Amino acid sequence: MIPRIVMALAAVALPVSAIAEDEPKPTAPAASYEPNSASRTFTGTFGGRSLRYTATVEEQVLKGDDGTPKAAIVTTAYVAEPRDPSRPVTFLFNGGPGSGSVWLQMGAFGPQRVAIPSDARDDGAPPFPIVPNPDSILDVTDLVFIDPVGTGFSHTIGDTKGEEYWGVTKDAKSVAAVIRKWISENGRWNSPKFLGGESYGTTRSAAVVHELEGGYNDVSLNGVILISTVLDFGAGAETEGAELGYITTLPTMAATALYHGKATAPSVEQFVEEARRFAIGPYAAFLLKGQNASASERAAVRAELARFTGLSEQYLEQADLRVTSGRFYKELLRDRGLTVGRLDSRYTGIDYDNAGETPDNDPSFYGIDGGYAAAINHFMRDTIGYRTEREYVTIGNVGPWDWRLPGGRDTNAYLNVAPYLGKAMRENADMRILVAQGWYDFATPFFAAEYALTRTGFPQDRIEWRYYDSGHMMYVRDEDRRKLSDDVRAFIRAR
Template sequence: MRKILLAGAVAALTAMPVLAAPDEENTDKTTAETPADAIVPQVRTKDLSGTFGGQRISYTATMQEHVLKGEDDKDEAVIVTTSYVKDPLDTSRPVFFLFNGGPGSGTVWLMMGAFGPKRVAIPTDGTDDGAPPYPIVDNPDSLLDVADLVFIDPPGTGFSYLTDDADPKDYYGLNPDARAVAKVIRLWLNENGRWNSPKFLGGESYGTTRSAAVVNQLEGNTYNDVGLNGIVLISTVLDFALDANVPGNELPYITYIPSMAATALYHGKATAPSTEAFVEEARQFALGPYATALLKGQDLPQAERAAVRAELSRFTGLSEQFLDNADLRVTPARFYKELLRDRGLTVGRLDARYTGRDYDSAGEFADNDPSFYGIDAGYTAAINSWARETLGFETEREYQSIGREPGQYWTWEPEGIRGGDHYMNVAPYIGRALRENSGLAVFVGQGWYDFATPFFAAEYSLNRTGIPQDRVGFHYYDAGHMMYVRDEDRQKLSADLRTFIRQQLQ
């Protein structure tokens, strides 16, 4: 979304304390001598161990504030990273930098749901996370066996914040945000002596947009000095024209059809031998008869309209009368409300497996997204418990899992992309990086039931001119935006990424 909730999911059972050896202590490496008006960055470390990918690994967890200064050398932003580095230090190991999206989302979702050494355990079957306590459990699917992990909370997210001396416009926007994240990555490499380590960059949702913009800062624009081995895009949004349901723009209707087909099949509103087969049928219909019909506009012959309407009904599970009333163009918001109206239910946006019950069954818009309110409390509880109680991070600030401040100032203009600033499309950044770095490859992970960043839109964005196709690989999962909330898909995602990382090191 421009307002994409960068995403995550989790939830309910009984709280389990994170155990540490009796002699483990939090250590504060705060610098002792600094100017009186300077921010003293907090650094908390803890030695821990766990089993990841079948390997027993000792690691150091470090939660650290990085201070970014303005041109007048005043402290402007405090950016928090949480890193997990295998002991003993091995600089030949890859470093994987990760963040979520929003653009105001903290990295809680990827850290406490997918790849961190601990995760919050919520139901995986599309039911909500309920009430606390929420169990925080070992995460054998963490990628610590193949890479050191650095989770970044960009400006205005998580515990990261701007000072009173900062102008929000210098940090909140596609390129200002990317420059700040790129600067933090370079600082981390400096401080940890990891410049020659293999490097991977990954984001979820708007975090994939950020990934493209950060790659442009690291390899193609501001610095040109940080080579990457891999880019990981989870629930991808690169071309925002595909999310613009405005009169005259037919692309969103086309790219949502396969997601609607997968959802209709999941909820028993369509029939097919498999999700993959039905989705492929829907792709071909969307690109062929359906796209042709929309492009003909009011010149569409009635017989052709009737044939397309019947097929559209078969794929979407919606009645031909409804589709006729909508002029064959169904927005996602209408689909959430209409698909299961006869059952008095709505379906989720982030994950259409989830269902909700509105105040009533009238109207055309759902009251809320059941796939978000079904997971958010568990994640927020987990990150605060882990950061404050286990890692010993001290702050009076609230953790911004979905912060609103960045969105109040956000600017979307890309820079250096052919075609100008007519709309936001950062896929060309990835194409340029692939063309100029022969050792770079892209991993794309998509859920069938994700309407925030539909998989067909990701496919469309990444097969445009100028993007080498031999180093872009797609992987699909039987869940939604945060596919890792489903146990089977978290395990599959972890295994797929292990394979990707190892292949890039060969």
């Protein structure tokens, strides 16, 4: 049984169905281990530029202090030919924790992608179109996708246990070690460097920045790309007595209600801005007063909540004016017999019945998973030629996950890795941050990201914000994939 607090944190980017998957099996004895690899050269057109590139899938073997191989972390690198040591290189990973890099690789930035429906419909059954991706950013940067231990094809070696790598800091140390190893072996120490993560991958990004730039043997970074950001876990915690999560999810509820016709406004941008002001103002004041709020204040807040959420005042009163995201998914479209998605609330699903409090599953995850799993296996095994008997883990169990941070009781009572980024920005005057958020993302709400990165200690003039008319994986929508690509390309060029 996973402890309740750990499961709640892990669920930020991990669908419920993933929690029960089996732990990856150990490999051959460490003494006889030989790393696996495959490579192939292609041509393609990206950002309007034609170029040759080499795709290399290889195991980066991490060793213990005694030189014994302990883990094989698989990287998939796309490097333009001829090779240029002054060309930028971007290291990318997804989240979970427990997610392989399949989503960013086959959905957003890789040279090929899977073409699933762009309009929030289920991806159906194979064959799934795997097509050239002109929106890849390979025209401006080499790309290295990293699958941490227990994700993708990555695994421990011999008697090593996954728990040695499963934790905020443990994971960050291993990913930082892989980055150092890759730039050493490929002659890229003086290349401009960018780090990019999605969902828990943004948590990982902050922790990896701390490992790369927090000592004296620094790997300095030009920029960090945060896609669907979660840094301050207290800002979105849904537990008794915690009020901040109701504030940070309200603007996402407003955007969702508007999308599904349960609210009216000239634009999503205008409506969420109204919701921001209400959430941080009258609603926050009401929540902080608790049972000391007056009846008139309660009535005024209830009316505004109904306007923003599309829920009835009767339902809101029954919920004590505090609606969890899970209840919202089920209640918003109950009159239509539909639920809305967690990762992307544009998606709708049909439950076994219409009487429950929360949905059976997340339609925005089961609506895309088949296509991505097929695409990454086909591309790596059949196109690049990577040979392995291991299964590619798209979303797997990497638990128990160690959520502790250095610093003691108070640090771990309020889990927040955002200060790692603030410190790095203060000590590296050229490091910038790009934050990409979807309006319809409940897993990592945009207002929670704004809250985390506007605290004291963050140079605001080096943080760029971009918003998209989709959810957690904004690149599943064709228009937003192109916009994300253009935004990241401009960010890298502006170094």
